[in-house]
Amino acid sequence: MPLLEIDNLYTNIRLKKGEVKAVGGVSISVNAGETVGLVGESGCGKTMTGMSIMRLLPAAGYIASGKVLLDGRDLVALSDDEMRSVRGNDIGMIFQDPMTSLNPCLTIGSQIAEAVALHKRVNKAKAMERAIEVLNLVGMPKPQERINDYPHQLSGGLRQRVMIAMALSCEPKLLIADEPTTALDVTIQAQILELLDSLKEQLGMAMLLITHDMGVIAGRADRVVVMYAGKVVEQAPTEKIFASTNHPYTEALLASIPKMDGSVARLYSIPGIPPDLSNPPTGCRFAERCRLATDQCRTTEPALLSKEQDHSFACFHPVGIEAKHVKVAVKEEAAEIARIEHSERKPLMVLDHVSKEFEITKGAILQRKAGTLKAVSDLSLTIYDGETIGIVGESGCGKSTTGSMMVALEKPTGGKILFDGDDLFGHKPKELRSIRSNLQLMFQDPYASLDPRMRVGTIIREPLDINKIGTPQEREKKVISLLSEVGLSSRAVERYPHEFSGGQRQRIGLARALALNPKLIVADEPVSALDVSIRSQVLNLMKDLQRSHGLTYVVISHDLSVVRFLADRIGVMYLGKLVEIGTGYDIYENPAHPYTAALLSAVPEPEPEREKTKVRKVIKGELPSAINPPSGCRFRTRCERATDLCAQEEPPMASFGTLHQAACHFPLISKVEIRTGASAN
Amino acid sequence: MSKIDDLDEGLSGEGGDNSEIVGSTSGGEAYASGSQLKLIVQTFLENKLAIVGIALVVIATLFCFVGPLLYHTNQVTTSYNITQAPGHGHPLGTDQNGYDVLGRLMVGGQSSLEIGFSVAIIATVIGVLYGAIAGFIGGIVDTIMMRIVDTLLSIPTLLLLIYLAAVFRPTLKLLIVVISAVSWLSPARLVRGEALTLRVRDYVKAVRVMGGGSRRIVLRHIVPNAIGTIVVNATFQIADAILVMAVLSYLGLGLPPPAANWGSMLSDGVNYVYDGYWWLIYPAGLAIILTVVAFNLIGDAIRDSLEVRLQKR
Amino acid sequence: MIAFLVKRVGQSVIVLIGVSIIAFILEHLLPGGPAKAILGGRAFPAQIAAFNHANGLDKPLWQQYFIYVWHLLHGDLGRSYKLNQSVNSVLATDLPKSIILVGSALILSLIIAIPVGVFQAVRRNGIFDYAATSVSFLLYSMPSFWLGIILILGFAVNFHLFPAEAPQGQSISSIITNPRAMFLPVITLTLVSYASFTRYMRSSAIEALAQDWIRTAKAKGLSQRVILFKHMLRNALIPIATLVGLSLPSLITAGVVTESVFNFPGTGFRFINAASTEDYPLLLGIIILIGFLTVVGNLLADITYAVLDPRVRYR
């Protein structure tokens, strides 16, 4: 008998008008000691399923029908009191955002201990002892001292450890982890996933891992359940899901994810948007977006059928059985091409020993200088016309600040930025404005980057208005043509941003950025706020536009696969420093800097084989403060190869190939001497 | 630390309705039809209390401005028929000057509403300009301008009003000026606060990247986006001005008779609290309460519907 | 935290200087200047000149301002010529009484508003919530003097349950020992402040309840009671506590209307009397005091916030 058995669960949410059928008949089972991954895009009902198990639905939500059996006991039928004794005791839960999931007013010790005291009926002191014990278990350094800390005194990673400790304090049989690492940096994500894995083994519990990240699933789950629009569309052991996908949705999902190996030239993208669950379509819910849909799909709902004993899917035209798999355009030996083209390009922007420091001040009137935050230190980089540079790094590494300086939103405190051979900040404000039209920014949050009070037409026309380009009629025309270029109809002109989806808004943002015919577009996390299926549309569009407009891109992202997909050359930043730069091949297949390698190994890939066999070099510890960065090599505090030399001397940039450079005393590959000197970066 | 500064604004909000639910189920992919104004109006009209508020305001306005055309009373000549109980051609009796109370309620309501609206308009215009300029120029000018506002806010409105009303002889215009003079502070702070939060929005950054100046940012982006807050605040200000008038009248610092407003009618009537002349106490009081409640309901509803718009983004 | 306090104190000082400048300007705005305000409209020019000289009013304005500030710094708020007493001694007798009245109303309104607000937030959009919201709207929209008078009509005139006016004694003890007479004024003030407190409490509680950590607490299996009182209330009370700090000046201002309705011999009532008898030095003295209380109250609110919220405390 499985530990947890969800049987035909329906969960609805009442709205002012009608109901959202968030979970529409889901059946999932989880065996003891097993990790089941629950994947799907936002709004597919995966979180609601988790919440339904815990019966922690929002006030307007309710379980309409179905059973949730835990050890044979139907949780749905329990009284509130009985259910409370299950929560935290039999089932533990971890949430997405450790920054907001802990009560800011209580010490972490008391927050852990209260669950222990409640369920294990021990006194406070005993509960506190247990709290220290579990904190120790989750790898919290010096738990004895940390027990009286408040959540805000801890970093995100440590907070998530506290969350885990809390969930595990009563040794539950089942752990529900809802996007446990989404809010964390890659290296921390790897730490936490590793921890969860080992704890699961140690405690012999079952885990329901809810995530949107196929990479996380690939490496951690024994079995995968794919949800779409409130329904389970496919479930199978992890290897099978990836290797012999049967449902077109699962397949499309996988095909729309850029690969770390850079083998994909163009992503598959799913047309349309998910259905409105307050009025779900009859028939297959994916039919509207499915390349294989027939009339039958639109009228009849396919049942979840088992192909094999452990593999089932709900489709009339399963790929791999009835239909053919999608073809994904594959890149030629990309790295080589980049190397060849590069020599023909001329520099567009040169960052010459650029630094940016923010002063931290104290005091009311005197404003004493309390320190400087060294956001970017001594960064040199040349951007060639027509190429795409990717900048990767964890949060706080200075990549966004670098982007801001490139579009002249921030002024560097040291060094120079040359654009087309001109010092960008050597101009009067008025001249700077006209130069600026060559430098545009693409924003991360498509919801915040468009003025909600303006019609789309006005938004796209605004840069033309500001720079007084053309007559009003010409501007109107330009707006229409821009819209069609990004794949939106001219009817959009009269609409407001809130009428569009996130992906469409990101297109509007692109159209606006293109209005001034810029030479360089800095895209700061261009797709990180978008769902996987939407993401691929935008990424493809970005590639298309680059070709048609001859654009130069700087793509800033924490997502290494996105950067790998878009960029010709990639820079890796750590704590304000550029530690390595090279072509995608150089960086991903042949990294020189230990940090780059560690970063790469931390990224979960949607390749179960690779994930399972990967040698994990998990970076230990947390990111040091940028106010007082470590001396010498900034990475030395977390580097396995670090010696005294690293602390005393800052490693210079050294070449490892034509376009490949890294700053490390003890690189992973051997240096290459280049006669022309080291300034070819 | 801005948490405390924004306490007023932040807390007076009612918190998002089902934001969690809407967010997690529709995945931000919900399409709203029509313009956002339509959406706001739609949400607004769904609020039954808002309908009550609107209805009350319409009734009050009709009562005060159309009523006298239908119900003719002599509000010019006093009579010695004073403090008569309702009946005998005076449905609500007569007041201490022999005026018909029902007719007086209409005339008095006119000036109450006029004061409310005038104050709201003047204070909002001044406040928005001041707040926008502080936000527009920023830096040290902003600091100085906001310290001035802080300082003025440290002197309680009512006391400042009492002081000013005691020094200057109250006339309708002067009272409007004086009440406006203490009422512009909150819109100024609100608009400036909005400017501060809006200034860091990505779409404002986008304008900078396009080469747009601060002027454009303030006028085309910040002020239009703050308009909701401004309108809500103005609604509350109408209500507050009517209340303040009543209190000033009660304290003997309002408009002298024969000019009448609900506040002065009420405070005159209060003199007869022991004599059982209820018709001098309750009608004017009810008129004030209903009107003030109405404006508060409307303001609340507008705020809610603006929030809904934000939730649907 | 200390740097933050230093900064806040610095700002407060600037605001206080502003308040003193405004009060100084207000005094000199008086028709005929301070001398005429004090000596009365009919004073001979010679008398005014003598008064001006005796009180340094013939010195340059900036010098006068510094003399004025010098006096303020020594706690001298001026002299009420109408009462023939220093403003300080007037306040010394009146303020404690106001503090008792407003203080007890404040405490009482919090005692009612907190549970009601919490309950409203928990049973959001239920019948109780709607009823409580309507009541608070009604109270909020009611001119406070009218509320007081209706209470008098109801409790004192129609049914002789409570006296119609506050205790008239001049000493604090005579006020404390007459709780029956304190009932109506305290209740009036309580209802008025309850109206705003409960609305704050409700939204503060709703905000707290919507936080992720409430969900965490639920996931731990804690009971509703523990979640409300241990987790939610503690957080939701932070803004309320700062609100109490912010209402420090209301010790005087809240009483202005209520005290005059019930003839309560406190500072607020004194202020109104001073306004009607044109006792400008007393008026300004009280305004200065309130300005000071406001600034101190803001500071206290910030400190309370910092003390209650560990996020600020350990910064």
Place this chain on the structure above:
Amino acid sequence: MVSKRKRISTIIASSAATALLLAACGSSGTSSSSSSSSSSSSSGGTKVAGGTVTFAEAPNATPNYIFPLTSGAYFSVANLSQFQFLMYRPLYFFGNGTNILINNTLSLANPPVYSNNNQTVTITLKDYKWSNGEQLSSRDVMFWMNMLKANKANWAAYVPGAFPDNVVSMTTPDSKTIVFNLDKSYNPTWFTYNELSQITPMPIAWDVTSSTSPTPQPTDANLPDTTTAGAQAVYKYLDGLSKDTSTYATNPLWQIVDGPYKLTSFTSAGQATFVPNPTYSGPVKSTISKFVELPFTTDTAEYNQLRSGSGIDFGYIPVTDIAQKGLVSSLGYNFNPWILYSFNYWVINFNNPTVGPLFKQLYIRQALQHLVDQQQWIQSFYKGYAIPTYSPVPVEPSSAFADATAKTNQFPYSVSQAISLLKSHGWTVNPNGTDTCTSPGTGANQCGAGVTQGQTLSFNLEYASGTQAVQQAMDAFKSAAAQAGITINVSSSTFNQVISNASPCTATQAACKWQMENWAGGWTYSPDYYPTGDEIFQTGAGANFGSYSDPTADNLITATYTASAAQSQSTLNAYQDYMAQNLPVMYQPNPDYELAEVKSTLQGVQYNAFGNLLPEYMYYTK
């Protein structure tokens, strides 16, 4: 509650304050008649010794100045009549029962003797002792006069040329006699009632300049008061002490009294407690053992306390609550309106550049007076508790001073008479519209000097806010005037603003913009007890706020204070008859000072027409 109601008493208190401008000049004296006192009440019951009487002070009119040489800001009934006089008796006490007479029984001196064609006044003191054992002597009177001369600018009642300026010299032939030599002949009644009335002898012990000064003896020569500088130093010291109310009951200086009571406690809120002065040497000694004056913030507060039936022995009922007279009686109180010797009017500005020429036309003043419906106002607004005003000499309390003319309404309410007055002087009358002058000129049937063709009758009238009845009356006046086509723009302001606005001016001054000002308190004859118009209606007089100027009136006024004793009343009659007709101001009903409510067991209460409190007459019955 209801702060508005408290003003009615402010008006009284401050009308005494307006008396600060009075003064004058005068001539010889008769002693006004006088039978001894003890008027009101004496019902059955056995008189018992002891007991406490609590007296309700008027709202916001608490004592706040103890030094008898009182400056303008503190010159009020509350400070003088109801506080200082209990301890420091004036040389001549006024008000004999409810009569407008000198009270020879309670005065410290025998009636003054006028000689030398009323240019010399001789005063002999009665046998009084200060509570420190010293004899009341002529030196004490000289002390007052020295202080007055040196500090006259600080004295509320000082007017240049009048007291003490009109006293050429003084001598003290012996310790009981003072002789005043005056600069000319004065009407003895006037000089006694209006000038000598202001003297309050002071103990020599007060003749000090600091707390460390040695205690002065009456026999000491060269005491500070004998030099101007010294007297000013003494004033400065005593005035300073007076500004510290907390020491009123404790400073030994203030405990030296010649009146019937001593102060034993005084709170900053104004609660004063008196006990009998055991060494009081006057004829009527206190029966009660304690007299307490209670402060109240509003008259509603007082009324609430009264309705509680305890706490107040001598209080009052506010006019607005008069309907509940019965309720109060049932609580064991006797009702008795207390009337002061005053008359009520509002001033019109003869020098106003716009409407001054109109006011200068007697027919216009008469037309306006015809629109004041005094009877109706008294009935409707004052509930019967007011007295009509027909001339500057009050009709009530009845006195020998008022003649028949003063007791009849010369201008009874009549819109039609007002209209016909205007019509007969060249005005086109337009009831409920606007009258216009269509026949300018100075002829008998023309508009009059300074009135132009097409001029309209439109006036601004500002009144003191806070009293319901006044507001009602002013609105009624506006209404009545409208019926005669006269526009009255009514506005209100605080009492202080109104009296401040209503000041004499010349047409070109900015301060002359005011047209009509009504502070609703009129004029109280105290401590200028003789009702002549020298300080209110004589050309250029300080309290002639409307700048009324009429040669006939001037002559008649001068006659009243320079006439011989024999002609005293006939000159006064001529003056009041002329004033009744000539309307220097607009007359309006004069509300009663206080609608007193006294515990029915409390007897002997005196309703002194000048507001003086005489607790020594009070006693309880079983």
